[in-house]
Amino acid sequence: MSKLKTMTLEWTGDAVIFIDQRKLPLEEVYVKCTNHFDTFTAIKDMIVRGAPAIGASAAFGYVLGAKEFRGELGSEKGIDHMKKVKEKLASSRPTAVNLFWALERMHKTFLENASSDNTIDILEKEALAIAFEDIEVNMAIGRNGSELLRDGDTVLTHCNAGALATVDYGTALGVIRAAVEAGKRISVFADETRPYLQGARLTAWELMKDGIDVTLISDNMAGWVMSQGKIDAVVVGADRIAANGDVANKIGTYSVAVLAQRHGIPFYVAAPLSTIDLSTPTGKEIPIEERSHKEITHVQGIQVAPHNVKCYNPAFDVTPWNLVTGIITEKGVVRPPYNVTLKNLFD
Numbered sequence: 001m002s003k004l005k006t007m008t009l010e011w012t013g014d015a016v017i018f019i020d021q022r023k024l025p026l027e028e029v030y031v032k033c034t035n036h037f038d039t040f041t042a043i044k045d046m047i048v049r050g051a052p053a054i055g056a057s058a059a060f061g062y063v064l065g066a067k068e069f070r071g072e073l074g075s076e077k078g079i080d081h082m083k084k085v086k087e088k089l090a091s092s093r094p095t096a097v098n099l100f101w102a103l104e105r106m107h108k109t110f111l112e113n114a115s116s117d118n119t120i121d122i123l124e125k126e127a128l129a130i131a132f133e134d135i136e137v138n139m140a141i142g143r144n145g146s147e148l149l150r151d152g153d154t155v156l157t158h159c160n161a162g163a164l165a166t167v168d169y170g171t172a173l174g175v176i177r178a179a180v181e182a183g184k185r186i187s188v189f190a191d192e193t194r195p196y197l198q199g200a201r202l203t204a205w206e207l208m209k210d211g212i213d214v215t216l217i218s219d220n221m222a223g224w225v226m227s228q229g230k231i232d233a234v235v236v237g238a239d240r241i242a243a244n245g246d247v248a249n250k251i252g253t254y255s256v257a258v259l260a261q262r263h264g265i266p267f268y269v270a271a272p273l274s275t276i277d278l279s280t281p282t283g284k285e286i287p288i289e290e291r292s293h294k295e296i297t298h299v300q301g302i303q304v305a306p307h308n309v310k311c312y313n314p315a316f317d318v319t320p321w322n323l324v325t326g327i328i329t330e331k332g333v334v335r336p337p338y339n340v341t342l343k344n345l346f347d
């Protein structure tokens with residue numbers, strides 16, 4: 001029986017089932033995870049990806065980890081087992097802070113209820129709360145961001161910060177969806193987002209399914225498209241926002257932000273409070289994931305570069321706070337000085 005089912009994932013009570021985002025848009029294939037090891041692999045291999053989506057996925061993986069334990073979860077062995085489950089899931093990817101935020105929330109819930117008669121039910125309720133809250137938060141981000149867009153605007157996006165990057169609705173694409181739902185005619189230019197092609201494979205697919213006007217461009221076209229006056233605003237997602245407002249997001253975001261400033265185009269970041277990490281002072285302290293060179297040398301399994309060519313494949317970059325016009329959150333749009341305005345969100 002399904003307790004939660006969205007485009008991104010399904011929770012049945014005994015398994016979390018993901019659409020395999022590596023296969024989109026040409027194949028809609030599903031991967032069923034019945035334990036926390038499989039869930040770890042689904043996050044690490046980007047079967048499921050996107051900061052809020054991996055946070056919720058890890059929360060369900062944590063519940064599966066608890067269900068694996070044979071014995072008293074409140075025993076020393078049980079508590080040690082859950083510590084290992086949390087550490088395993090936390091080791092899947094290093095940059096998106098939502099992963100660690102969700103696991104800390106689940107582990108705190110576990111420690112507070114380890115000796116309860118229904119610990120697993122309590123953990124499942126918390127994981128479902130994280131998931132349903134994400135949907136509500138994304139819709140609030142959408143409403144707040146929609147007010148920044150005018151009827152007839154064209155928005156540039158980078159990567160995929162849509163329903164597939166969250167439990168549902170999306171953050172950056174949530175802003176676009178909300179503006180369209182408010183009756184505004186919005187067009188989108190979507191960067192393909194090499195090397196993993198989240199823009200070409202996922203954003204274009206999502207927006208076409210919703211009937212939202214989308215034009216796909218290669219990443220190196222963004223500057224020229226801006227110089228032709230085709231872009232009114234940029235809206236992207238985030239994987240971690242440091243206390244000073246520096247933003248870690250998909251590789252290529254920094255270049256888009258510099259180009260937006262050069263052309264006097266507002267550059268907005270749409271993100272939930274769970275992506276803001278006040279314990280990380282600046283972008284310099286954000287760990288940047290490096291991924292397989294094969295993501296660069298191959299496109300959908302077809303080799304496009306010489307054997308053994310040297311590669312460098314950082315999956316994220318950091319956009320300095322002074323290139324960010326505003327950060328769209330579920331509590332409203334915050335503007336610089338972010339070292340003050342971000343803290344105020346948590347008061």
Ligand SMILES: CSC[C@H]1O[C@H](OP(=O)(O)O)[C@H](O)[C@@H]1O
Nearest residue numbers: 049050051161165237238249250
């Ligand atoms: C809604 S935030 C999504 C965020 O996550 C993506 O990274 P990845 O596809 O590697 O998980 C990208 O940075 C998006 O902006």
